[in-house]
Amino acid sequence: MNRLVAIVLAGFAAALLPQLPALAQSFPDHPVKIVVPYPPGGPADTVARVTTQGLGVQLGGNVIIENVPGAGGRLATKDVTRAAPDGYTLLLGSSNEYAITPALYKNLEYDPVKDLTAVAALVTDSVAIAVNPSVSVHSLKELAAYAKEHPGKLTSGSTVGIIPHLALMYFQMHMGADVVFVPYKGAAPALADCMGNQIQLCSSAKSVLVPLLTSGKLRGLAVSSAESWPEVPDVPTFRESGLDGFPPQIVFGLLAPMGTPPDVIAKVNAAENALLKTAETQAAIAKLGLNPLVLSPQGLGKALTDELHLWRAVVSEAGVHPD
Numbered sequence: 001m002n003r004l005v006a007i008v009l010a011g012f013a014a015a016l017l018p019q020l021p022a023l024a025q026s027f028p029d030h031p032v033k034i035v036v037p038y039p040p041g042g043p044a045d046t047v048a049r050v051t052t053q054g055l056g057v058q059l060g061g062n063v064i065i066e067n068v069p070g071a072g073g074r075l076a077t078k079d080v081t082r083a084a085p086d087g088y089t090l091l092l093g094s095s096n097e098y099a100i101t102p103a104l105y106k107n108l109e110y111d112p113v114k115d116l117t118a119v120a121a122l123v124t125d126s127v128a129i130a131v132n133p134s135v136s137v138h139s140l141k142e143l144a145a146y147a148k149e150h151p152g153k154l155t156s157g158s159t160v161g162i163i164p165h166l167a168l169m170y171f172q173m174h175m176g177a178d179v180v181f182v183p184y185k186g187a188a189p190a191l192a193d194c195m196g197n198q199i200q201l202c203s204s205a206k207s208v209l210v211p212l213l214t215s216g217k218l219r220g221l222a223v224s225s226a227e228s229w230p231e232v233p234d235v236p237t238f239r240e241s242g243l244d245g246f247p248p249q250i251v252f253g254l255l256a257p258m259g260t261p262p263d264v265i266a267k268v269n270a271a272e273n274a275l276l277k278t279a280e281t282q283a284a285i286a287k288l289g290l291n292p293l294v295l296s297p298q299g300l301g302k303a304l305t306d307e308l309h310l311w312r313a314v315v316s317e318a319g320v321h322p323d
Contacts, residue, residue, distance in 0.1 A: 027087055027264050028061035034254065036092045037076030038159070039069040042187035043125060043205035047252050048092045050284045051122040051276065051292075058271035065092075069185055072161035073097045074108070081115035085259035087268060090119060093255040095247075096162040099307040103315040104161050112255075113308070118301035119254040119265050120272035121293035123285060125205045126225035126249050127167050128235065130218040132197045140171060140222050140241040143201070147177035156201035157182040157190045161320075163250055164190075164203035166311075167224060167238075169318040170246055194218060205250065207288040224248050231289055245317070247310045251293070253300045265297050 034052055038044045048065050056063040068076035077097045083089035091097070098112045129140065135154070137143045147154050158164040160183045172179055179201060184190040187204045194202040195217050202218070210231045212218045220235035226248045228235055238246050254272065256265060275281050276292045285292050295303065 027267060028059055030088065031062040031064050032056070032059065032088050032090065032268075034063060034065050034090045034092055035076045035080050036065055036067045037069065037073035037097060038067065039186035039188060040067050041208075043207045043250075044073075044092055044094065044096075044252070046207045046288065047123055047125065047290070050288060050290075051252075051281065052254075052272070053284075054275050054278070054281065055271060058275050059268065072101070072159055074101060074105070074161075077101070077112065077116075078108075078110050080255070081110040081112075081257055083257050085257040085261075087256060087260050087264035089257065090268070091116065091255040092122075092252070093304075094252045095250045095304070095307040095311060098255070098304045099311040100162060100166065100315065102308070103312040104320065113305075115258050116255040117258050117260060117265065118297045118304060119256050119260075120269045120297070121295040121300040121303065122252040122254065122272070122276070123290040123293055124249045124251055125207055125290055126223060126229075127164050127203055127205050128209050128213070128220050128223040128229075129167055129171060129201070129203045130194070130209060130213065130220045131202075132194055132200045133216065133219050134197055135200050135219075137221070138219070139236070140175060140238075140243060143221060144171075144175035144177040147179050151178035152180055154178075154201055155180045155182055155199040156203075157184050157193060157199040158203055159184050159186055159190070164205070166314055166318055166320060167203040167246065168201070169320045170314065171243060173318050174243055191218075207290055210289050229289060246314065247307070251300075251303050251307055253293070253295075253304070269297050 036045050036048045073096055080091040137146050156168045156179045190202050193199050213220045213232050220232050222236055222238050222241040223229050224238050224246055273294045276294050
């Protein structure tokens with residue numbers, strides 16, 4: 001009886017094998033959903049809309065974006081890890097969800113490394129620390145000195161457990177600044193409150209900060225990238241400001257539930273890479289000051305694994321705790 005069952009199962013599995021290439025050929029036959037784990041208007045949402053506009057045309061189907069904010073990206077990430085591994089649900093993932101979250105939270109209901117697989121790289125971004133113009137400081141050292149002289153007077157804010165939050169905590173720990181932190185659900189409300197002086201200090205990604213810095217709505221103090229941003233060349237880097245050891249970039253990419261067919265992953269990867277090479281997409285990415293990242297699924301997986309090692313060290317050094 002056991003032998004009969006084994007024969008039947010083996011035959012069933014063999015019958016399925018020829019269907020895998022066919023699955024990729026017919027994919028997509030209904031809309032592909034890209035889940036963004038933060039509210040509209042923030043860096044992740046901006047990256048998703050700029051880098052995947054036209055992906056449906058490349059794939060020969062429809063692609064929709066769905067914002068699922070909450071819990072610092074963990075809610076959306078968990079939803080995607082539990083979705084059907086068929087390529088129709090993708091995560092707009094980054095160093096935040098793949099590297100920082102598992103370093104911060106020890107009892108997650110999922111493991112990004114084991115439950116997600118790399119599909120296609122998108123761009124790299126970086127962050128800056130900025131202040132409301134009413135704060136009379138023009139460097140991180142001046143900010144630290146001001147915070148020491150006025151303990152508890154300055155308030156900072158960002159989404160908890162992501163790179164801007166780590167940048168603020170890293171600054172406080174390394175430069176001894178006494179600043180009160182306020183958690184936000186997304187970058188857009190934090191930036192709005194910083195411009196309105198409800199909080200005086202914020203950190204966010206280049207993709208959304210540059211227009212606010214060049215217009216004078218916020219004043220940049222330092223950027224995390226290896227070199228100053230061309231749009232605001234007078235704003236120094238973290239390293240130049242005395243803040244060494246902070247990783248320079250954020251890696252963004254598309255991730256899928258583990259078990260998604262390799263042929264489907266390859267098809268999405270090829271379509272996204274072709275899109276990133278178009279003049280329209282390159283112009284849109286350049287306008288935001290981002291760097292396109294064309295990689296194989298394996299290349300993106302390695303890039304994210306490297307990020308995991310980097311951010312574990314920062315989380316430990318910055319003394320950040322989820323609570």
